[in-house]
Amino acid sequence: MSIDIKNVNEANDPKRSDNVSFAETALRLGGKSADEARRTGVLDTADDQVETMFAERHRTTASPVHKAVWERRVPTDLFYIDAPQMAPEVRQLINECLHVVRKHKRDGTLYDEHGKLTNTVLSELGTAGYWGALVDKRYGGCGLPFQHFAAFLTRMATIEPTVAGLASVHGCIGAVDPVRTFGTATQKERYLPLLASGRRLSAFALTEPGAGSDLTALKTTAVLDGDNYVVNGEKLFITNAIPGRTIGLVCKIDDKPAVLIVDLPEEQNESFRLNEYGLYALRRAHNNGLIFRDFRVPAENLLTPDIGDGLTIAYHGLNLGRVALCANAGGTMRTMLASMLPWAGFRKTYGQPIANRELVQRRIGHMAGLIVGCDALVQWCGGLIDQGYRGEMECIIAKIFGSEAQKEAAIELFMKTHGGRSFIRGHLFGDNVHEFLAPCIYEGEGEMLGMAFFKSLVKQHGKEYFESIGRILFDAGIKQPNLMNPGHLWKLRGPVSAYAKWYAGRRLMGVSRDSMHGMPLDLKKHAEFAREFLSNSCFDISHMMRTYQLKLADRQCSMAQASLRVQDAVTMLVVSLYGAKSECEVTRSAAAVLCTHLRHRMMGTLPTGKDFRRVTDLGAAIAEGGWAALHDVESEEVLMKY
Secondary structure, eight states, rough: OOOOOOHHHTTTTTTOOEEEEEEHHHHTTOOOHHHHHHHHHHHHHHHHHHHHTGGGGGGGGGGHHHHHHHHSEEOOOGSSOOOOOOOHHHHHHHHHHHHHHHHHHHTTTTTTSSSOOOOOHHHHHHHHHHGGGOOOGGGOOOOOOHHHHHHHHHHHHHHHHHHHHHHHHHHTTSSHHHHHHOHHHHHHHHHHHHHHTSSOEEEEOBBBTSSSOOGGGGEEEEEEEEEEEEEEEEEEEEETTTTEEEEEEEEETTTTTEEEEEEEEESSOOSSEEOOOSSSSSSSSSSEEEEEEEEEEEEGGGEOOOOSSHHHHHHHHHHHHHHHHHHHHHHHHHHHHHHHHHHHHHOEEEEEGGGGGGHHHHHHHHHHHHHHHHHHHHHHHHHHHHOOOOHHHHHHHHHHHHHHHHIIIIIIIIIHHGGGGGSSSTHHHHHHHHHHHHGGGGTTHHHHHHHHHHHHHHHHHHHHHHHHHHHHHHTTTOOOOOOOOOOHHHHHHHHHHHHHHHHOOOOOOOOEEEOOSSSOHHHHHHHHHHHHHHHHHHHHHHHHHHGGGGGGGGHHHHHHHHHHHHHHHHHHHHHHHHHOSSOOOHHHHHHHHHHHHHHHHHHTTOOHHHHHHHHHHHHHHHHHHHGGTTTTTOOOOOOOOO
């Protein structure tokens, strides 16, 4: 870590920009305490270090979203990435894994007496190759492209979402990604075959009682003692962490974040014990706190990245987990929709099935749109990852959309359609409501992530045009600059001139667009709207930065609102392109329905009668004729028939 703060006075010296991040400099100049500025700077530095791991053409500033906003050129070809053809052996592996879970679900043997997935199920999945999906073949895995892995999770989630979620915990944010990305040759040879086979299932121990979104508050420490590190501290809300598992443990070594690969003992002892608590969500998986007291870990288990530290390692796997979450949501909502259809046909009001009622048809059509949204974002983000992109902003969009869509689908569409029966024991909603809502928190709470998205979006623009302005104002003691004041204008002449040149250049440049020839007209209109919005959003965002300057970090509500509008525009563009490529008429209609919904949300307008007819016609068509996307998805039983 390049930050070196010797004392408070030196830390508050804005001239020391050679060894602090942009975020830290901005917060110092914005009047924040040295400690808050330093903590934010640590996270910003970790983010910068992750960036350097990617080729320049695949970093955030070269990503589709960043290009679309700041270069005024929307690279349409980067907002749709087709999935590669699946090899026969991959298809066989996927089918075998799905068969394992279907069979146990049918036989009633998925869960043990505590309601958790049985060791038999986990072991059989290992034999089928499930846990090695993201592990290279040389270490006994399958080495799936991430697009295929994510689509696989969607299918698995239609049977048992927890099984799909554990694949992400194990392969994306668990020990697999840290070892395969940052491990030495010896560490890979030792751990990856065990992780691929499922002989060692894994987790990632990052969160602590006082360290969630603020990862600088980590207190767990590891001190070198001979050939071992001695670990002391506590972790909280660690999924898949029980005795006998392998975890990536984030701790502090010499006051810097680090990651140790830790084999938890087979039983609790005086050095290691679980903090067991009741948790409504994740009820089919184990989720525990971990307490370490003088727990010894071989020094050779320390991961030593070429760049950065433990936070770099932690940040790297999060994007994979965010896409996996969206994939899981797409599968879970399929099960909701498949269970709405028989109920809508069975339930009658005033002599008519509620499937004939507009409100129910709207719910069915809208849920289909949400499913297509997840599918489109998952395929797109997975393709970017496979091509080598970091995909920070893109994967955040997928996570937020997927988790919020699942929440809306569960409460506003699924529960309200089923009415009071939703709360019967054994009903899909009543038994799983916490599972449906919890993803809004997983991999980063939605609005917090939205601000992280905004920060990534404006970071380079801020460095180029606003950091120098803030520094000049700070040095001159000017709190409220006024460009009508000749003295202020003279002091700011350099950066203001550079900014004016950028602004005028963007206005004169116009918008360069790719061809959208061949798209269905309705989807083409949505794509063009989204593209135009993204191209012009640089002016609104830059105006916001001009208005608030270095106080922008305190304008969380404004940042969240601006972030969501850009996210919605990106989603609209991705979904319209995805729908246009589909051969399924229902999928195309669902894509158009979602795009219409997003457009109204972005613009603050209300649906028209035509919009309502479009979504209700879609719902009626699905209720009557089904949808190919629900193939092989089992519906839940109608409870308390009359």
